[in-house]
Amino acid sequence: MGEEAVHFSVVDANDCKQSAFEVGDKTYVICRSDDDLKTSAVKIHDKLTQTWVSPTILGEQPLLTKSQSVIPVSDEKILVIEKGVPLNESIWFLEIDTPFVKQQRKIKETEVVSWSKGVIGVGQKPVVISGPSGVGKGTLIAKLMKDYPSKFGFSVSHTTRSPREKEIDGVHYHFTERLKIDKDISEGKFLEFAHVHGNVYGTSIEAVESVTDEGKRCILDIDVQGARSVRASSLEAIFIFVCPPSFEELEKRLRARGTETEEQIQKRLRNAQAELDQSNEPGLFDHLLVNDDLETCYENLKKLLSLDDDQEDSDDFFNKEDKETASYSIVSKTDSEILLQSETNEGKNGAIHLLALDLSSLSGGAPGRTRGLKIGSVNSFLTRAYIGVLDDPKHSSK
Ligand SMILES: Nc1ncnc2c1ncn2[C@@H]1O[C@H](COP(=O)(O)OP(=O)(O)OP(=O)(O)O)[C@@H](O)[C@H]1O
Numbered sequence: 271m272g273e274e275a276v277h278f279s280v281v282d283a284n285d286c287k288q289s290a291f292e293v294g295d296k297t298y299v300i301c302r303s304d305d306d307l308k309t310s311a312v313k314i315h316d317k318l319t320q321t322w323v324s325p326t327i328l329g330e331q332p333l334l335t336k337s338q339s340v341i342p343v344s345d346e347k348i349l350v351i352e353k354g355v356p357l358n359e360s361i362w363f364l365e366i367d368t369p370f371v372k373q374q375r376k377i378k379e380t381e382v383v384s385w386s387k388g389v390i391g392v393g394q395k396p397v398v399i400s401g402p403s404g405v406g407k408g409t410l411i412a413k414l415m416k417d418y419p420s421k422f423g424f425s426v427s428h429t430t431r432s433p434r435e436k437e438i439d440g441v442h443y444h445f446t447e448r449l450k451i452d453k454d455i456s457e458g459k460f461l462e463f464a465h466v467h468g469n470v471y472g473t474s475i476e477a478v479e480s481v482t483d484e485g486k487r488c489i490l491d492i493d494v495q496g497a498r499s500v501r502a503s504s505l506e507a508i509f510i511f512v513c514p515p516s517f518e519e520l521e522k523r524l525r526a527r528g529t530e531t532e533e534q535i536q537k538r539l540r541n542a543q544a545e546l547d548q549s550n551e552p553g554l555f556d557h558l559l560v561n562d563d564l565e566t567c568y569e570n571l572k573k574l575l576s577l578d579d580d581q582e583d584s585d586d587f588f589n590k591e592d593k594e595t596a597s598y599s600i601v602s603k604t605d606s607e608i609l610l611q612s613e614t615n616e617g618k619n620g621a622i623h624l625l626a627l628d629l630s631s632l633s634g635g636a637p638g639r640t641r642g643l644k645i646g647s648v649n650s651f652l653t654r655a656y657i658g659v660l661d662d663p664k665h666s667s668k
């Protein structure tokens with residue numbers, strides 16, 4: 271997208287500040303919804319057909335403050351900074367043409383946009399654990415949770431299957447009805463879902479995000495179809511397949527668990543063969559673990575997780591004061607950086623307080639959060655150099 275194709279302005283209407291911006295042949299207008307004055311409504315004007323459309327809005331919605339600062343960061347998404355709230359609560363992306371939005375547009379056969387909250391810093395990648403029923407995934411994950419309760423969090427799936435004895439709703443699964451899960455899936459609330467052994471199972475966006483928001487590494491226990499869907503999604507994860515030492519041992523474990531009827535055991539064993547066949551598919555799983563002796567397998571799992579060279583959380587890019595300071599507005603944009611100016615906080619000698627928001631390592635995105643934002647203070651030399659930019663009305667959103 272050429273820089274010159276982008277214009278944005280703020281229009282006052284009935285005390286409601288609307289942010290309008292053009293991307294290609296379309297003008298996007300963000301305003302308050304009529305039903306709930308705090309949430310957003312988005313309207314799209316198509317210059318070619320001269321028509322207005324109210325798109326379906328997906329994703330977690332920002333609580334609108336009195337005004338926003340808005341700039342398209344690519345022809346796929348628009349950065350919206352809500353003013354008057356701490357910086358770490360204020361950064362949002364309105365996705366207008368990302369792969370997720372394109373996919374949802376096709377499914378819903380209507381115009382779609384989606385919100386995605388911006389999160390500063392990078393969390394550790396979630397871990398997807400797959401493998402045939404009865405191989406011991408749940409046993410391994412339970413050990414990990416017990417030994418490292420503050421490091422890992424379990425993504426609690428939804429399922430239409432009935433609870434087993436001792437299974438607790440909201441802890442082992444969110445037990446749900448078919449109509450309810452179908453509705454939630456159609457509303458884009460699920461990262462993935464699959465029909466497994468005659469029931470629907472799915473991972474909600476919230477299940478993963480709530481673990482990551484607690485600063486923990488998220489563990490997903492899902493079948494191979496689910497792993498495939500997560501691979502194709504915007505969630506960057508590591509994928510582990512757990513194999514049994516033999517098919518006979520798998521059958522023995524499944525029977526010994528005593529939670530399924532004979533008919534269900536037969537169904538799970540048939541599906542197990544298909545899952546084992548897919549475990550070597552190139553690009554699907556990053557690691558295979560054989561669960562023969564439980565303790566050995568657990569040690570291997572631990573090694574594998576600590577060997578992972580994910581980036582550390584980069585929260586110390588900016589200081590606490592910056593994070594909590596309310597009201598920043600967008601000043602200018604380069605290919606990978608957005609310059610923000612504090613509206614509430616003047617630096618030493620009345621200098622303008624500027625921050626650089628680095629977008630070069632974004633990850634995730636709708637239907638989940640957009641992670642990997644980095645924020646750094648702009649040094650005084652650069653500050654002086656940018657003062658000229660501040661005076662240029664083309665770069666101001668106010
Ligand atoms: N290494 C092992 N050796 C022997 N038994 C094991 C081992 N690992 C797990 N088990 C036992 O096998 C049974 C199945 O394990 P578990 O329920 O953890 O499997 P799972 O892969 O989570 O199954 P599902 O996908 O159906 O939830 C349990 O009774 C468990 O105690």
Ligand SMILES: Nc1nc2c(ncn2[C@@H]2O[C@H](COP(=O)(O)O)[C@@H](O)[C@H]2O)c(=O)[nH]1
Pocket residue numbers: 400401402403407427428431462463464466467471472473491492493494495496497
């Ligand atoms: N695709 C998904 N598969 C899931 C999810 N949660 C669990 N599972 C898989 O289902 C089977 C059966 O589980 P059980 O508890 O009935 O024995 C197992 O292989 C799980 O990995 C999910 O959210 N999505």
